[in-house]
Amino acid sequence: MTSTQLHHDFEFGLDGHGEVLRIAARGSEVLANAVINRGTAFSAQERKTLGLRGLLPSGVTTMEDQLKRVYVQYRAQRSPLDKYLFLNTLHDRNEVLYYRLLSEHIEEMLPIVYTPTIGQAIREYSHWYHRPRGVYLSIDDPEGIEDALLSMGHGPDEVDLIVATDSEGILGIGDQGVGGVAITIGKLAVYTAAAGIHPHRVLPVVLDTGTDNLDLLNDEVYLGVRHARVRGERYDAFIDRYVTTAHRLFPHAMLHWEDFGASNATRILNKYRDDYCTFNDDIQGTAAVVAAAVMSAVQVSGTPLADQRIVIHGAGTAGIGIARLLVQMMCQDGVDPETARSRVWGLGSRGLLREGIAVRDFQQPFARSAAELAGWTLDLPGHYELADVVRNVHPTILIGCSAQPGAFTEQIVRDMAQSCQRPIIMPLSNPTDRAEASPADLISWTSGRALVATGSPFPPVRYNGVSYRIAQANNALVFPGIGLGVTAARATRISDSMITAAVRTVARSVDPRPAGASLLPEISGLLPLSAQVGLAVALAAQKEGLATAPLDNPVQAIYDAIWRPDYPRVKAI
Known part of the structure; x- marks a missing residue:
């Protein structure tokens, strides 16, 4: 980071010893500004030079002490909204402490701040x-x-x-x-x-x-x-x-x-x-994290992505984004685009995307021809609903973005599992009460064979002595690392190859093969994961000629691009 003038009263910059905060403000103006305030962590000398004597209690505390205090205060809040507002207030009071608290408790606090x-x-x-x-x-x-x-x-x-x-x-x-x-x-x-x-x-x-x-x-x-x-x-x-x-x-x-x-x-x-x-x-980030879960599941199933039959229930913005990315990944593996698209069936508000019904422009490439549907067995003539598609397509992957709770019924799931040894099923709709099925039901209906990822967080499922950890397809596994890689490389565009580089990195970051293992990494390890994703994205940008920053040492470039919530050295000016 280069020196950055943010306000006439203070300035952030770098010198040979790291980040330095130069402060011209004095007294209560320092404490009133969340960007420069560090409260009781100001040293005795800093209090003297910044005119803070008498404005703070005498005790000088470390950031670690401050973290313990604010975390206790956070846990004392009675409702999720109260916790959200408490964090907002902390952000307004001491920005560095806010980010340090959030980063150290990211798994617990992510559902609050997001x-x-x-x-x-x-x-x-x-x-x-x-x-x-x-x-x-x-x-x-x-x-x-x-x-x-x-x-x-x-x-x-x-x-x-x-x-x-x-x-x-x-x-x-x-x-x-x-x-x-x-x-x-x-x-x-x-x-x-x-x-x-x-x-x-x-x-x-x-x-x-x-x-x-x-x-x-x-x-x-x-x-x-x-x-x-x-x-x-x-x-x-x-x-x-x-x-x-x-x-x-x-x-x-x-x-x-x-x-x-x-x-x-x-x-x-x-x-x-x-x-x-x-x-x-919502399009690329959602698609990337779902594709990462798919790649992990494909590794367990033993069937290549190009040989999967993919049904997406809820082929709107997010659903078609997932479809497009999976098609791109098949094409990267040598499949021609038309064949890759033929592996995906999407359902919208009027049922299966097909000729003869109104579809949006972005859905059109996935509309099935009338000739292809001739001879299908339907529950109701002229209607191509999810049960019909599952019965006729025999999908190996079933993805839900429909916000229709319970859409993946027991009969639909059992029909799918009859023709697929390791069905990959992803009820992604949020919040929990809109999920197309519960993980517990999916695992029970498939006798423990289903490979499951969800959009909302679910607790582990115990079945036949195995604890199944349910992967949450949370975009936070992907988009922060993409932003880091783009920033480090100063990329001029975000290409499909940069997105798929992120997908493959996330998929490689977890071993899904042990019984009951999650298909995706844990939220608790976001920073190291984001660094790996950022590196892959930056390298992909460099390979395509989209990086404008020098990447002679890509690992160092990623490391240097990461801001850490530590109090910088203070220099009174």
Whole structure:
């Protein structure tokens, strides 16, 4: 990290001994600023030079002591939302301590700072709002985009990552208007805690294009623009202005899209991915972690990916993203694209994607021909539902992105298991009560043969004396490492090969062969995993000529790119 001027009262930089924080502020101004405040960890000399004597208790504590104290306070919070708000308050008070606490308890706190708890926080955003954290861009003020993006004081080389949402497809709760800014803040917290992306070199952005949520529009304390969601040409012009302005101001920043609606997510990604360094976690990140679980399961099943028959129930933005990535990986293994696509069957709201029904542009490559379906045995003529597809296709992989709880019925699973020794079944819909099936049922119905990954966390399943650890296909296993690799390489784009490099790295990071073993790594080991993913992504970028930073020593480049939540040395100026 180069020297970064963030505020006229302080400056971060590097010297021969590591990170140094130069502080011009004095007294209560130091304690009021979360970026430079370290509370009772200021030494006696630092208190003297910074004018803090008398403003803190006499005792000087270490960060370790502070961590013990705030962790006890965290555990004392009664509800998940209370814990979320406690962490927010800590973030507002002492940023380094916040990230240290989060990184040391990432498995426990990830469901608090991100899904599922953040969904409740977003719903109630306008009610608990107390401090701005993020950049708010209004479709009613497109001319203000540049000023808003510059308002944090960053220079052209001082932003590595921008996470933006228009809040239309927030998690499983839909349109949440301006409150969606919290999802970008949560995402960036994970980037920092899981991969060491420097918290001062990122921007959380909400693209406030209105909301169709009438509850919000009629809430007197709602903080967003008060009109229906804007669509069409005006929306596209606003998005384009954001992309071009952000890239012009911060040319090395990766543009991360988060929780856009189905009608826009794939379209926006496809429009900009060849010209800008842009990434959609709901499409590419979800696809990558699911593909990693598939690759682990394929290793156990003994059947190559190209010979699998894959059914995706819920072939929307995420489902088709998974399908595309699996097809790309087959093609990398030497399969021609048409044959690879023929291995995937997708079901949408009208059943099997096929000729003669309305499908979205991004679904079209996976629509089956009428000739192919001739002779199928159907429960109801003209209807191609999940049970029909399983009966006729005999899938070896069944993936659920439908948000239809219980869609993987006992009969469907038993039909699948009859023709497949090690069925790979992934009910991915969140939260838990929307999962297509429970892992316990899947293991029971297949007599312990199913290889299972889920979208929500589930406890281990005990069956016939074996404890089955259920892999959670959590995007946090992938996207932080992708961001780290892109940052270290200063990649100009994110290619398919960079994504598949991440997939194969995650799949290699776990041994799924022992009985009951998880198909994916544990969340508790995110930082070392992210470093490995980052290295693979950076090397893939270099191989394709997309890296603009020197990578003569790639391992050192990744190590140097990781920010660690330690108090830097303080120099009063």
